[in-house]
Amino acid sequence: DKDLYQDNDLAGVVTGLAWTSVGGEILFIETSLSRGKGGLTLSGQLGEVMKESAITALSYLKAHAERLGVDYRIFNHYDLHVHVPAGAVPKDGPSAGITMLTSMASIFTQRRVKPFIAMTGEITLRGKVLPVGGIKEKILAARRAGVKEIILCVKNRKDVEEVHADYIKDLSFHYVDTVDEVLAAALLPETVSNPMRFVFPEEKKEREESAGLTSVTVL
Amino acid sequence: DKDLYQDNDLAGVVTGLAWTSVGGEILFIETSLSRGKGGLTLSGQLGEVMKESAITALSYLKAHAERLGVDYRIFNHYDLHVHVPAGAVPKDGPSAGITMLTSMASIFTQRRVKPFIAMTGEITLRGKVLPVGGIKEKILAARRAGVKEIILCVKNRKDVEEVHADYIKDLSFHYVDTVDEVLAAALLPETVSNPMRFVFPEEKKEREESAGLTSVTVL
Amino acid sequence: DKDLYQDNDLAGVVTGLAWTSVGGEILFIETSLSRGKGGLTLSGQLGEVMKESAITALSYLKAHAERLGVDYRIFNHYDLHVHVPAGAVPKDGPSAGITMLTSMASIFTQRRVKPFIAMTGEITLRGKVLPVGGIKEKILAARRAGVKEIILCVKNRKDVEEVHADYIKDLSFHYVDTVDEVLAAALLPETVSNPMRFVFPEEKKEREESAGLTSVTVL
Amino acid sequence: DKDLYQDNDLAGVVTGLAWTSVGGEILFIETSLSRGKGGLTLSGQLGEVMKESAITALSYLKAHAERLGVDYRIFNHYDLHVHVPAGAVPKDGPSAGITMLTSMASIFTQRRVKPFIAMTGEITLRGKVLPVGGIKEKILAARRAGVKEIILCVKNRKDVEEVHADYIKDLSFHYVDTVDEVLAAALLPETVSNPMRFVFPEEKKEREESAGLTSVTVL
Amino acid sequence: DKDLYQDNDLAGVVTGLAWTSVGGEILFIETSLSRGKGGLTLSGQLGEVMKESAITALSYLKAHAERLGVDYRIFNHYDLHVHVPAGAVPKDGPSAGITMLTSMASIFTQRRVKPFIAMTGEITLRGKVLPVGGIKEKILAARRAGVKEIILCVKNRKDVEEVHADYIKDLSFHYVDTVDEVLAAALLPETVSNPMRFVFPEEKKEREESAGLTSVTVL
Amino acid sequence: DKDLYQDNDLAGVVTGLAWTSVGGEILFIETSLSRGKGGLTLSGQLGEVMKESAITALSYLKAHAERLGVDYRIFNHYDLHVHVPAGAVPKDGPSAGITMLTSMASIFTQRRVKPFIAMTGEITLRGKVLPVGGIKEKILAARRAGVKEIILCVKNRKDVEEVHADYIKDLSFHYVDTVDEVLAAALLPETVSNPMRFVFPEEKKEREESAGLTSVTVL
Ligand SMILES: [Ca+2]
Numbered sequence A, B, C, D, E, F: 001d002k003d004l005y006q007d008n009d010l011a012g013v014v015t016g017l018a019w020t021s022v023g024g025e026i027l028f029i030e031t032s033l034s035r036g037k038g039g040l041t042l043s044g045q046l047g048e049v050m051k052e053s054a055i056t057a058l059s060y061l062k063a064h065a066e067r068l069g070v071d072y073r074i075f076n077h078y079d080l081h082v083h084v085p086a087g088a089v090p091k092d093g094p095s096a097g098i099t100m101l102t103s104m105a106s107i108f109t110q111r112r113v114k115p116f117i118a119m120t121g122e123i124t125l126r127g128k129v130l131p132v133g134g135i136k137e138k139i140l141a142a143r144r145a146g147v148k149e150i151i152l153c154v155k156n157r158k159d160v161e162e163v164h165a166d167y168i169k170d171l172s173f174h175y176v177d178t179v180d181e182v183l184a185a186a187l188l189p190e191t192v193s194n195p196m197r198f199v200f201p202e203e204k205k206e207r208e209e210s211a212g213l214t215s216v217t218v219l
């Protein structure tokens, strides 16, 4: 069933929590890298706010690449694609921010995502996590899906405390204030079992130039 | 008649199944490659969801080129065009995802498509196949067209089981969970009879740079 | 009168047949090449389906250049412009597909178009010709214009057979299934009297790189 | 008064005839060249048909540069701007085609435009001149403006013959079928008094590459 | 108060006269140059006609750079930004043409603008000045603002003569026909006190290539 | 609470004051730099006027880089992103101009922002500060948030003087006329504690070329 948690075998696949008019749902953020020149493709009928979240997540990772253990050359020599199934369902809002950022961090570092974890929260460019709505419905959906841990903004703690204890007794919560706390909670230190081997052209210059964000492909 | 299966002489031509307000139909996905620099052209009055499916299929093939036996240099030195006749009929939705991916895989590898096979299913960026609707109507259309094998998502098995046995007695079904299973079922190991010979400029650098997705031409 | 067939002195000018709400009409597809880098310009108030037909025709010619006798370097070092007079009349639909493809093939090869020939039919990317509508009206318009031969899809034969014999006694018909049959029927082996002499920059590399479709200019 | 013919001192300024809902008018097509890389800018609130006319005129001049005495390097090393005053008045339609083409030919060759001449007519990509409407009103406007010669399509001769002889006794008409006849009638063999001196970068390659139409700037 | 004339300390700041539904106003055209490659940015909620005026002004200055004392290399190695405060007020129309051209000429030459001067008039690409409306209201606004000299098209002289003598006794008028007369009246021969020092990369080629108008940034 | 002032540990985070239909609010402008080629990304559901303010702020900083202590190479070798949380809230208007400019100046120089300071005011391209509305509501919001100093245009002094003394007794005001006064009041001379270390490719040319504003990414 599409509402069930899926495994963590692949880098770049992270479970998010969404709110719809008929209740909470889990969703999967998927990212892939292919050789290129720093382009970004966004698909899955994402609305403008959600696309801005993705671009902001990428900017954060680029601005803090060294500290986060990301080889900067990946931004120059690979294209990043972020897709959110199901492809025909329009999606919008800022609450997938931390999920998209975690997905990108996983694909860039090839680190394995912690199993049975899900998350929801807005990010800002400086790396703060902002609270989001629909917490109760999202928790119920996470539980139905078999999720065991949930990452939320500290400012959403009060929303969790309003949920009946029976619904959350099997769940543990990470309340975070920053993106770095999200990554610490969500990514395991080890890589996935078949990590991608990045290849780079031989560098002639002592310090390589960066191409920056060369293109954004959205329809 | 346009509703009849056509032969598998050409790489890149794959039979899909579509659902319209007046019943099921077969459709053909056609792809071609011409020398270029990694551009993608989409035509046939495709809607945004269907165009996103095509872009996602291409990303999957690029991210997994080596494993799938695709020479990476093709992405750098050729342009890909995907067209879906009839040109004046608007088409949309995610269900041509596996058909477009199979068509691209065939043109990139020049492998022959299995004869009398058709398919329908959404793809995701990590290579999962998702179920789609209109299965009964699509099966009827496939049968009318002379199709003998149909590839579907495992989650669509229950929809097939609801179809009267008389309608499916001449058909065999492949129920798949991943894109790789689709390709294993749909592509023969041999190439088409007059395979395209790819030409590449002489490479000066030890490792060639990739241009990535250099342009997307849609109207 | 604008409804009269015109001569075949120029490469790239081909007579098509159109259907409008007030009957059939002939139209002229004009193409020109000027030195550039592989750009394509489309003008004449063409609708999206007709522009997609033009792009599909160009892809076909590029993918099959060698077999069709087109020097590939033209795609790299010239820009192609396709114009359909009259400039203020909106035009759309797929039925000019074979006419645009023939016009492009003529300008690329500088081969003379057969005199007194006209055509109508949709093309697909793999080179099939699909049937189109309005055949009776188009035949009447062709006859009024002085056309003597008409190229149609084999699937339009039944539409011709429904036209009163008096109207078609002076016309001969070519029923085709593929684009290659169109070109065999429509282009003479000889070039026009003052063929364009293509110039190319001196090539340094053993195998020249292709720029692909570098730009599409439409308004 | 804006409805008066102005002098022919400058290359690239040509008098056209327009039809509006309140009668005929003269208009001026102005072109300028500045060092660049082959860009085209169109301004003056031009509608899509009129912009397509300009692009078609430029393609004709590029495809026939050698025969028309235009140094091909100008297309590579200069940007062309076409402006039609007054800047706030929306303008559209194909009838300025021959005027825009003449203006461009004048700026590219620096040849002086014949004094007291005006024109109206559509162009096609192969260089034909097509008839246009509003001939009577345009003739009256030309006469009021002090114009002495008018270039028209031969197919507009019948429209002139319907105008009362008193109105046209001071005017002479050039009835043309092709763009080349327009240029022969409209451009003097001599250059303007202070012709622009074109400068080109030193060429290293034996045959210079062309950049083609590098950009079209319209708002 | 925003309706007061401001000083002429800075190159590129020129006072224009605008007409709004509630009377005349002064406005300031501001331009700046920063190192770049020939891009143009327009801001201040400018309408399409006003943006076309700016692009036309820039084309004029580029086509006549040598005569106007503008070092051509600035167009290649700097980006130009034109802004019209207040930023939230939509503005349109052609009447700021001469003001924008004067502002650009000032920033390119670093020449000081004459103090207490304002202007209004449309420009054309060949350098003519066309008359504009709202003259009476504009004069009243200029007077309130402390302006002492006004540049107008000669064809607007009749509009000034209709204004009551009391309102114009402290003002002097420059009636012009061409852009060159505007610049002669509006720019002082000296530079501003801290002129910008333009820097250019060392030139290897004998004649430098021009990049032309490389981009137009408008939102 | 999102309406509370936050610390000044990070370069590029500056507190602005906004007016909404339900009263005043504080907002945070965030900027980041990542290696690139001079691109600009704007996010946070910014309206066109607000985006034009950001572009104008960047132009000002580029035109005055040397005087403001900004290493010009940053504009060539880094991409700038400006984000305004919360990401789903549409924002527009010119009043964040000085806040965005201060944020950019801080990230480019890595200078620390003064603690407990907030600001509101429009900027112009020549560096003037213009008055804005909603001053009373903005002051109340700033006070609630714990802000101690506020930067305003001198022309907004009269609006402050109309606010009841009790509301402003804990606040000090900086009334400014120019952008330079804003920066003098808002930025401390020291850098933040972990300043970004800018890296540049080795320069071969004596004077480096600038790429200018290479792209603007907005959705
Ligand atoms: Ca569900």
Ligand SMILES: [Ca+2]
Pocket (backbone or CB within 6 Å): A219, B048
């Ligand atoms: Ca969309």
Ligand SMILES: [Ca+2]
Pocket (backbone or CB within 6 Å): B003, B025
């Ligand atoms: Ca059917």
Ligand SMILES: [Ca+2]
Pocket (backbone or CB within 6 Å): B219, C048
């Ligand atoms: Ca479309």
Ligand SMILES: [Ca+2]
Pocket (backbone or CB within 6 Å): C003, C025
């Ligand atoms: Ca007709």
Ligand SMILES: [Ca+2]
Pocket (backbone or CB within 6 Å): C219, D048
């Ligand atoms: Ca159009």
Ligand SMILES: [Ca+2]
Pocket (backbone or CB within 6 Å): D003, D025
């Ligand atoms: Ca008039």
Ligand SMILES: [Ca+2]
Pocket (backbone or CB within 6 Å): D219, E048
């Ligand atoms: Ca427009």
Ligand SMILES: [Ca+2]
Pocket (backbone or CB within 6 Å): E003, E025
């Ligand atoms: Ca006022």
Ligand SMILES: [Ca+2]
Pocket (backbone or CB within 6 Å): E219, F048
């Ligand atoms: Ca706008």
Ligand SMILES: [Ca+2]
Pocket (backbone or CB within 6 Å): F003, F025
């Ligand atoms: Ca609040």
Ligand SMILES: [Ca+2]
Pocket (backbone or CB within 6 Å): A048, F219
């Ligand atoms: Ca938007």
